[in-house]
Amino acid sequence: QVQLQESGPGQVKPSETLSLTCSVSGGSIGSYLWGWIRQSAGKGLEWIGHIYTNGRTDYNPSLKSRVTISVDTSKKHFSLKMTSVTASDTAIYFCARTVLTLFGGAHFDLWGRGTLVTVS
Amino acid sequence: EIVLTQSPGTLSLSPGARATLSCRASQTVSGNYLAWYQQIPGQAPRLLIFGASTRATGIPERFSASGSGTDFTLTISRLEPEDSAVYFCQQYGGSPNTFGQGTKLQMK
DSSP states (O other): OOEEEEEEOOOETTSSEEEEEEEEESSOOOSSSEEHHHHEEOOOEEEEEEEEESEEEEEEETTTTGEEEEEEEETTTEEEESOOOGHHHHGEEEEEEEEOOSSSSEEEEEOOOOOOEEEO | OOOOEOOOOOEETTTTEEEEEEEEESOGGGOOOOOEEEETTTTTOOOEEETEEEEOTTTOOTTTEEEEEEEEEEEEOOOOOOOEEEEEEEEOOSSSSOOOOEEEEEEE
């Protein structure tokens, strides 16, 4: 079955860029949308954004200025970059397969286990 | 942005009992686009319900959900020990998608 696995540094310094990758195994990356969600003690679960396999993206307006999501279908992975991080970006970051409605909203039918990123 | 408030914060029940979890939205959830997830520590969150009442693939019939507008409910009948988890609701009818703060279900 399809599995998602997040990878990347567990610690990032303030003002630097957080970079994470999500590898998709056991199935196709095409014909789906792929997204990122984070979970912190202060804000709970927060949708970051998602990407279509054609490269189109949608981001949470609260993070849009600092976030870029990209996809590499040949390598079957997608990535998250978040610039100018602060302590408030400390969270568990999840990647997820995203199901879009006709109106643009999305729920998440498959998740990775998550990776803890500490900004310090 | 739509704020989701879940209650109770913690629920402690015995195996075999029925659990009723509530999710209330600060404004109407368009299209009843509401999902429920189960999160067990150390595991990937799992989609239980989407569209307010449709069970996701592989989810047992013990999990059911209902509601519309601003009030939604997840019911777990005949609780089993492995149901111990945190349950989150998420609305995706308004932008941005938002999540509730979760209800922790623990077994007595």
